[in-house]
Structure formats: C-alpha cells, structure tokens
Amino acid sequence: MRAIVLVGGEGTRLRPLTLCVPKAVVPVVNRPMMFLILNWLKSHGVSEVVLSACYKPDILRKVIGRTYRGMKIDYIYEESPLGTGGAVKRAEKYINGTTVVMNGDILTDLDLSKMLKFHRQKKSRVSIALTQASNPSSYGVVETGRDGSVLRFLEKPSPEEVAGKVLNINAGVYIIEPGTLDLMKDGKVYSIERDIFPKFIGDGFYGFVSRNIYWMDLGTAAKYVKACRDILEGAYKVKGLEAAGKNVKFGGGSRAVRPSCIGSGTVVGGNSRIGELSVLGKNCVIGKNCVVERAILWDNVTIGDNCVISDCVLAGGVKVGASSSVTGETVLGEGSVLAPYSRLRA
Ligand code: GDD
Ligand code: MG
16 A cells, blocks of 8 residues: 655744754654654555655655665655645545555554555545544544544634534544545645545545544644653654664763663763653763753754753754753754853743
C-alpha cells in the first residue's frame, strides 16, 4: 500500500525550531520526526511513501532519503504552497489504488490496519480517522451518524461553537479511493479541511473513531516537548531508544538520571547532572557543574561550566556561555549564542 504524507507546511507555530529545518525533520528523541511516522506506516503494511513537500525540500530529501527500512520514498514538490487539498490533488497520479493520506506532523499508534478493514467494510470512498482531544477548537471537528457516516466537518471552530460538547476531531489520517479528487482543479489552492471534506459529505465519507490511543499533533513547541517526554516515559513506544549512544563520556561525579536520552559523541563535564526527561543530541558538550533537566538539546549544543538548563528546547549548534541559566520554556533557534552569565526565562 502507498501513503502520501503532507510535509509542505512552514511550521510557523514551531518557530524558531522550523526556521532552518522543515517540521518533518525536527528531531524527536534524536531521530527525525518523519522516521517515527514511517515506522508506524511500515508496521501497517505501507511499502511506498510519497512526501508532498514545499518548505525547505532540499533538507527534507537529504535527511529522509529515497528509501527507509525497505520502504520506497518519493517526493513531489510545490513551488508555492497549494494548501492541504491542492497538495493531495498534485499527488493524484500516485493514487491508483486504496491510498493512505496523512498530515506529516502526527505521532500516533492508531490501528491503521483496523481502519483499512473499516474502510473496506463500509465501502468508503474516503475514511477519516477521528479521536478526541482536550481542545477541539485547535482541530477539525467532525460529527458522525450512527453508521459512522460524516455529517459535519468544521475546521477549527470557535470555542463557543464547541463548548460543553464531546466531539471527535480529525486525527489527520485518511484513506481514499482513486477518483475522489475529481471535483478539484489542478494547480489550485485548496484546504482539504475547509474546501473539500464538506463536499464529500453524503458520498461515502466515513469516520473511523479510535479512543485510548496515543495521538499528538506536534505543531507547537509545547506539544513537541510533551511528545518527547511521553516517549521517554514509554507512553509512545520507540524501538531502539537508548539512554546513551556510542562514545558518550561523563566526567568524574557527573551522571544522567533516567528516563533520558543522550546522543552519541556527547561529553558531559565533571559534577554535572543530566536530569530526567532530558534529550541531548549528538556531539553536545556540557561543561562542569551543570544541571540539565527536562531540556531538549539538538545536536552540537555547547553549554559552558556552571549552567542551569531546564524546561527548554535548544536547537542545533546553540552555544550557552558559562554561568548562565536558561529555564522556563525558553526555545532557542539554531545557532543562537548566549554570552556568559545570561539569564533567560520565557
Ligand atoms: N504539501 C503541502 N502543501 N503540505 C502542507 C501545506 C501545503 O500547502 N500546508 C500544510 N501542509 C502540511 C503540513 O506540513 C502538515 O504536515 C499538514 O499539512 C497539516 O498542516 P498543519 O498546519 O499542521 O495543520 P493543523 O495541525 O493546523 O490542522 C490539521 O491537522 C489536525 C490534526 O493534527 C487539520 O487537518 C485539522 O483538521 C486536524 O484536526
Ligand atoms: Mg498540525
């Protein structure tokens, strides 16, 4: 089976983390987010993936490559964003059988194989995965009938519109049949959620509801951090997750508290503590007498001596001068440099 994954967005809500890399490449426990999505697709029998790219496609292609664990990876590009609908239309030539289409920023263990069975039983033209979320107005809200048919699709309704209701939201995973995009024109900008889904209603459009699954849209820094922590705590299983990679070195009196994850080649100075829920990328250098806790450091981050780094995200190559304190949900973009004695709290 083939999957088309939408990865063309600019990731504006994840800035500054997405200023230098597309969201699909943002590291989650030291691997590109896309690898976790590809693992999930593979575990449900997907063998070919088409990445629908627009923002920073060169980086995407370089990091993800043409194959992954035996899956074939193809790319399709837009010169300017066609929106979530226009992008799927552009990939239409790849839809020559039952095809999975999904957002490229979703971490989930939902049972795609079961969804496929549901799709076949219902003889759906389009099936949409639905789940529940605490803040429905950040998502597409979907009402279904007793037989699962979609009755209403409302993208990001105002909080008043959804107040007090238990509603299912669009989990960003669809299964579609060839021919379903005939109503769209090539090269036109469409939002699949606003312009297309409402048109599918009444024409073989069914919602597949999953409860008690892991599901997270990694579109904001807070959700990104939550997903990394959930993985460290085992709420979302990632194979091959290591507490420490190759050639990680600890100076005398320093230690790492689990759950945490340290990338290969990282060096931690004497008497420093890497506290729980921390992720350190590859080749980071942590000075002496530091505390790093509940922090996410990408590759090649350098922290001077006597620093406190907590509850923050530091992108690749960030340099923090000695005796600094970076705390309270600070997010620093790639290559940021802080002078010694800096105090930073978001
Ligand atoms: N190729 C391409 N072109 N991809 C795009 C474009 C585009 O113009 N615009 C967005 N994308 C990609 C993004 O990279 C992302 O992977 C996916 O489409 C969804 O875009 P988001 O910007 O992350 O949307 P959202 O999170 O606000 O809302 C969507 O996802 C929710 C579930 O996470 C909607 O589908 C909601 O209905 C849904 O509930
Ligand atoms: Mg999203």
